[in-house]
Amino acid sequence: MFIIGELINGMYKDIGQAIKEKNKAIIQKCALDQIKAGADALDVNCGPASRQPVSDIQWLVQAIQEVTDKPLALDSSKPQVIESGLQVIKNKAIINSTTADPEKLGVLVPLAKIYNAKLIGLTISTKGIPQNKDQRLELAVTIVASCSEQGFPVEDLYLDPIVLPVNVAQAQMKDILETIYEFKVISEPSPKSIVGLSNVSQGTCVRSLVNRTFLTMAIVSGLDAAILDPTDKDLLDAAITAELILNKQIYCDSYLEAYRRK
Amino acid sequence: MFIIGELINGMYKDIGQAIKEKNKAIIQKCALDQIKAGADALDVNCGPASRQPVSDIQWLVQAIQEVTDKPLALDSSKPQVIESGLQVIKNKAIINSTTADPEKLGVLVPLAKIYNAKLIGLTISTKGIPQNKDQRLELAVTIVASCSEQGFPVEDLYLDPIVLPVNVAQAQMKDILETIYEFKVISEPSPKSIVGLSNVSQGTCVRSLVNRTFLTMAIVSGLDAAILDPTDKDLLDAAITAELILNKQIYCDSYLEAYRRK
Numbered sequence: 001m002f003i004i005g006e007l008i009n010g011m012y013k014d015i016g017q018a019i020k021e022k023n024k025a026i027i028q029k030c031a032l033d034q035i036k037a038g039a040d041a042l043d044v045n046c047g048p049a050s051r052q053p054v055s056d057i058q059w060l061v062q063a064i065q066e067v068t069d070k071p072l073a074l075d076s077s078k079p080q081v082i083e084s085g086l087q088v089i090k091n092k093a094i095i096n097s098t099t100a101d102p103e104k105l106g107v108l109v110p111l112a113k114i115y116n117a118k119l120i121g122l123t124i125s126t127k128g129i130p131q132n133k134d135q136r137l138e139l140a141v142t143i144v145a146s147c148s149e150q151g152f153p154v155e156d157l158y159l160d161p162i163v164l165p166v167n168v169a170q171a172q173m174k175d176i177l178e179t180i181y182e183f184k185v186i187s188e189p190s191p192k193s194i195v196g197l198s199n200v201s202q203g204t205c206v207r208s209l210v211n212r213t214f215l216t217m218a219i220v221s222g223l224d225a226a227i228l229d230p231t232d233k234d235l236l237d238a239a240i241t242a243e244l245i246l247n248k249q250i251y252c253d254s255y256l257e258a259y260r261r262k
Numbered sequence: 263m264f265i266i267g268e269l270i271n272g273m274y275k276d277i278g279q280a281i282k283e284k285n286k287a288i289i290q291k292c293a294l295d296q297i298k299a300g301a302d303a304l305d306v307n308c309g310p311a312s313r314q315p316v317s318d319i320q321w322l323v324q325a326i327q328e329v330t331d332k333p334l335a336l337d338s339s340k341p342q343v344i345e346s347g348l349q350v351i352k353n354k355a356i357i358n359s360t361t362a363d364p365e366k367l368g369v370l371v372p373l374a375k376i377y378n379a380k381l382i383g384l385t386i387s388t389k390g391i392p393q394n395k396d397q398r399l400e401l402a403v404t405i406v407a408s409c410s411e412q413g414f415p416v417e418d419l420y421l422d423p424i425v426l427p428v429n430v431a432q433a434q435m436k437d438i439l440e441t442i443y444e445f446k447v448i449s450e451p452s453p454k455s456i457v458g459l460s461n462v463s464q465g466t467c468v469r470s471l472v473n474r475t476f477l478t479m480a481i482v483s484g485l486d487a488a489i490l491d492p493t494d495k496d497l498l499d500a501a502i503t504a505e506l507i508l509n510k511q512i513y514c515d516s517y518l519e520a521y522r523r524k
Binding site: 205210247 | 428429432433435436439462466467468471472474475476478479481482483499500503504506507508509512513515516518
């Protein structure tokens with residue numbers, strides 16, 4: 001599975017403070033800690049408190065690129081912030097994210113093409129978050145169709161079914177898992193699937209347990225990628241073991257360590 | 263999920279010794295510990311060292327029945343040992359197990375009918391353990407057909423796909439998970455599915471992790487029941503959380519405790 005570390009986000013107090021004070025060391029340590037723990041890429045989000053996200057994201061990208069060449073997921077709901085990050089990125093880029101809104105697709109898909117970036121597509125529209133599998137798949141088809149029409153390779157598209165907290169949307173969880181499975185049959189070649197994991201456990205008392213159980217279930221449903229906290233060892237252990245069981249990692253007695261050294 | 267506690271088995275040293283010395287207190291404590299941890303039923307196996315399994319299983323059943331009325335799974339490859347246990351059982355009975363061998367089906371299905379017992383059917387034949395999904399499903403169909411012909415209700419049949427250790431049969435794991443899913447479409451009403459869980463982690467260095475990850479994956483594949491160690495708290499927590507995510511348990515902040523008090 002392709003793991004995107006979620007910790008470089010201004011909503012976390014230490015990161016928000018580091019962005020404000022332009023303290024590169026904090027950001028770079030957070031980047032390296034996540035990579036050491038097993039992250040394949042890093043999410044980069046200025047956070048809601050940033051007053052200059054257009055310049056802050058450039059500063060973040062440049063700080064991180066000094067210590068790693070892993071792909072960076074530029075995370076903002078504002079296309080101009082994403083474009084600003086793309087202007088200074090040297091690492092591989094992931095755009096996080098577009099929705100199924102035609103206006104966003106019209107801006108972000110061309111940007112993804114110009115910068116040779118992968119693209120995360122949320123199955124959400126201006127009408128809000130879908131409430132069942134059919135609505136999710138309908139929005140997924142809209143995103144896939146727009147990518148195809150605009151000449152963006154669908155295999156570089158990561159569809160996100162929008163994971164809701166289990167304590168408020170328990171009846172939708174099975175639908176969300178099935179949606180992940182069905183993303184694969186939307187087109188040939190298939191789009192990939194991704195989840196922003198931590199939302200599933202929002203407000204619960206056993207967050208790590210809920211996160212790793214849902215992730216394991218999503219992996220057997222065909223999940224390709226996740227945005228998560230790679231420093232949660234139990235979470236990564238579960239993901240690595242699920243992939244082992246699906247024969248995607250080769251067994252050896254020290255398979256957990258071998259994965260992290262990859 | 264229907265959880266059958268696996269710990270009353272003569273292959274474990276303390277249980278083997280207790281059977282030899284007819285020490286009821288050890289057996290009864292093991293029964294109650296498993297029930298307290300969340301077991302819905304208890305497996306009863308004299309173990310390979312028992313010289314008088316036909317009388318030992320009667321002693322075990324009687325000892326356990328003094329402290330609980332939970333269902334008991336009479337576990338032996340010898341039909342006469344199972345029949346002996348059935349003769350003294352007052353609790354609900356589960357026969358563990360028949361294979362797809364016509365001789366065994368000819369003895370054990372009638373016994374299950376006479377004693378109103380549920381029946382575990384292993385997808386294994388005199389030719390040995392199947393090596394792929396088609397072979398597993400073929401044997402499952404043989405078992406289901408025999409039950410139907412003999413007038414045994416298929417919804418009381420638990421099919422076991424035979425879980426192999428991940429370190430020796432890694433390429434078969436995905437097949438085994440898919441087999442669990444496909445058991446459901448063999449007949450209407452559907453047979454149920456069960457796994458003897460601990461085999462999956464045999465010989466690995468992280469047994470509990472492999473057990474709970476595989477169990478979580480099997481639950482999302484439709485697993486109905488498992489024979490496992492219910493006193494492994496992390497394992498039960500994973501199973502309960504997987505069922506929560508599938509909306510089979512109602513969410514509350516203390517859902518883990520609520521499940522165990524059920």
